Amino acid sequence: MTDRQHSVGRLYGVGLGPGDPDLMTVRAAELIGKADVVAYHSARHGRSIARSIAARYLREGQLEEPLVYPVTTETTDHPGGYRGAMDEFYAEAAARLAAHLDAGRDVVVLAEGDPMFYGSYMHMHKRLADRYPTEVVPGVTSVSAAAARLGRPLVEAEEVLTILPGTLPEEELTARLAATDSAAILKLGRTFPTVRRALERSGRLAEAQFVERATMAGERTAPLAEVDPESVPYFSLAVLPSRIGLPAATEDDARADRGSVVVVGLGPAGPLWLTPEARGELAAADDLVGYTTYLNRVPVRAGQRRHGSDNKVEAERAEFALDLARRGRRVAVVSSGDPGVFAMATAVLEAACADPYREVPVRIVPGMTAAHAAASRAGAPLGHDYAVVSLSDRLKPWAVVAERLRAAAAADLVLALYNPGSRSRTTQVGLARDVLLEHRAPDTPVVLARDVGGPEERVRTVRLGELDPAEVDMRTILLVGSSQTRAVRRADGSEVVWTPRRYPES
Incomplete structure (x- = not known):
């Protein structure tokens, strides 16, 4: 041998x-x-x-x-x-x-x-x-071969490429396509109708290219929207190439029918809180409009214009965005948290319901709210009925704020208190505490959540009677428990706050 x-x-x-x-x-x-x-x-x-x-x-x-x-x-x-x-x-x-x-x-x-x-x-x-x-x-993958045959870059700079099997459920495909910059979808054939619908629902169909048998006999490329589903073999794929370098709308474009405004919720902090739909809308926009602090949370993209402004000019910001859309631009207005909760959606819709902006398409893309993010860090304080109140008296009289606090407290609702204080508003937290103590016991748990999801996150629980206004600023949200809310010390020493879903019978 x-x-x-x-x-x-x-x-x-x-x-x-x-x-x-x-x-x-x-x-x-x-x-x-x-x-x-x-x-x-x-x-x-x-x-x-x-x-x-x-x-x-x-x-x-x-x-x-x-x-x-x-x-x-x-x-x-x-x-x-x-x-x-x-x-x-x-x-x-x-x-x-x-x-x-x-x-x-x-x-x-x-x-x-x-x-x-x-x-x-x-x-x-x-x-x-x-x-x-x-x-x-x-070996050279079919994805690389398809990009070569299309003559289009797959990804440039900081773009992200997502590889997807067409066998995924339609909802999953839609979410991932909305969230990514570039994509390749394999295993077409019988899955082609599902993939096409996902591309359409995610707003990416116009970008999508079809490649069949790349580098082989019978090779075919075409815009995916023009492909007959009955002609699609297994050895084919869909490609969303790089967006960088694609022509964007210009000030002189006569494409008013293309213009639109989408108000996008960024969630309370960084990219982990951003929904796939929101991520996709931000990437697809020609222009980003928003309060500069929030705009800075969105990655810079080549060819995209950014319009930052002060936090106190919401109406002007809304009209500016709508005016850009009237000139054919795809505009994303960014908003922290959820845009419909004390944020930009109202300002944009108010302007869009009046001349000359009635014809401009407007959509709202939701985001994780500050209240829900804070509640998740503390436990489950919003487990039963709750009310959301802004303590800001800049847009409504304090008498109205106090009246609503009394009504919610009398109804024994958990309270999420937004906009508790700022450099120019230093008395509201103390006033709110005193109003709530008319209906709540001093040992009622209060969650103080600051910069949730951010680098300076701090979440702790105090008792209502001990709430110190000096410890609260504009980046803090307060969650005030009901009579049923519990703050319990667990075996590891942590304290969790939760409100039972079952309310005692009267």
Whole structure:
């Protein structure tokens, strides 16, 4: 026996690239030509795209191992269903390759594209790589080939590329497409109608490109919106290329029908609190308009104009945004938290309901509210009925604020108190505390939540009778419990605040 016969063989997962044999790597061609065994997946008809790509590099006398899928759709009479049938197939295929490796034969498993990118090879790798010496040879993916054939960059600068299987549920596809800069959606075929609807619902259909059999015979590219669903094969994908460099609306564009305003809620802090829909609207806008502090939370994008202003000019900011939209611009007005809660949605809609802005399309994209964010940090203080009141008397008299506090307190509602104080308003917290003490016990829990989600976050619980106005500023929200709200010390020393959902009978 030779030394080779005493040793086990090596397993190679070899990426073939997108289809054109000329796009295979030198290493891939070398290994295919030297292998003792060449394995490849195929459908039940026996034809293998992987083998056809590698055919010119095969040599006479090599052993071939066709790994024939038992099913190609999720319909099967296997007792374990589709997943059970495939698991059984992969186990059997791995055993066949292991027999060759145990006999000292080197085995190359052909993989279209890249072996570790949605490929079948990875199922062999997971079953064999811990038992045999293994090498994975990367290949050009279908995504890279599609971008090359389109002649469009996938991503530039700080853009994010998202790779999606078309088999995801429509809602999930829509959310991810709305949130990303660029995308590639694979596994089309029967999923094409769902993918097209997701692109349309996310507002990305006009950008989407279709690529079929990139670098192979029968290659086709087209705007996805123009593709007949009945003509779409499995070996195709949808691409949302880079947005950078795309023409935006200009001041002189005669595209008033294109203009619109969307008021976007940023949530209480950074990107973790931003919804996918909000992220997508911010990326798609020609112009961003908002209070400068909030505008600074939105990443700078090439070609996008930013219009920051002071926090006290909401009406002027709304009219400015609507005027930009009348000139054909897609405008996003940014607002902290939820735009409909003491924020910019009201100002924009008020202006949009009057001349000359009645025809401008306006949409509101919700965001996580400061009250809900603060409540999540404290526990569940908003677990029962609650009211939301702004302590600011800049836009309404303090007498109205006090009257509403008394009414909510008398109704035994939990209270979320916004805008509690500022440099020019220093008395409201103390006044509100005294009003609430007319109806609440001094030991009522009060959550003080400052800069929730931000770098200076601080959330703690005090008692209503001990509430110190000096500890509250404009970046703080107060959650005042009802008569049923509990503040409980847990085993780890933390205190959680919660309001029971069940209210005692009167």
